[in-house]
Amino acid sequence: MAQRGHHLMMMLVWLATWLALARGETRYEKFLRQHVDYPKSSVPDSRTYCNQMMQRRGMTSSVCKFTNTFVHANGATITTVCGSGGTSASGDLRDSKASFTLTTCRLQGGSQTPPCNYNADTSTQHIRIACVGGLPVHYDKSI
Numbered sequence: 001m002a003q004r005g006h007h008l009m010m011m012l013v014w015l016a017t018w019l020a021l022a023r024g025e026t027r028y029e030k031f032l033r034q035h036v037d038y039p040k041s042s043v044p045d046s047r048t049y050c051n052q053m054m055q056r057r058g059m060t061s062s063v064c065k066f067t068n069t070f071v072h073a074n075g076a077t078i079t080t081v082c083g084s085g086g087t088s089a090s091g092d093l094r095d096s097k098a099s100f101t102l103t104t105c106r107l108q109g110g111s112q113t114p115p116c117n118y119n120a121d122t123s124t125q126h127i128r129i130a131c132v133g134g135l136p137v138h139y140d141k142s143i
Helices: 002-022 027-035 046-056 075-082
Strands: 067-071 086-090 093-096 100-107 118-125 127-132 135-142
Touching (some): 046 118, 075 086, 075 093
Antiparallel strands (some): 086 093, 100 118, 127 135
């Protein structure tokens, strides 16, 4: 029975990911899905947080994404980095003037196929993001 539940959950995650792609998710929407969690989702511990969030956000459906950072601020606040809240780094990259609370999830072990198991690191740092048309479209790194 547990195996059936696991297969059902995987099917639901795959379906959610497929629907997002089918509806034409913009780069900004993808950035929000992959990197913004505000307010931070409540879970028992940081490791469970990463395992659940990576799955919920569609980053473990066929291959486990190696690393991903969640920014615990609303989209509008992060978007200010693309304007007066940031400074130019190079090309379309911008460095935030303010610090953000972050959770970085890193794949544990050698398996890159589900089930995925993540470790979590929490920090407060500045971020570097790519902006196009005044909107964040790529998380580059924490600085």
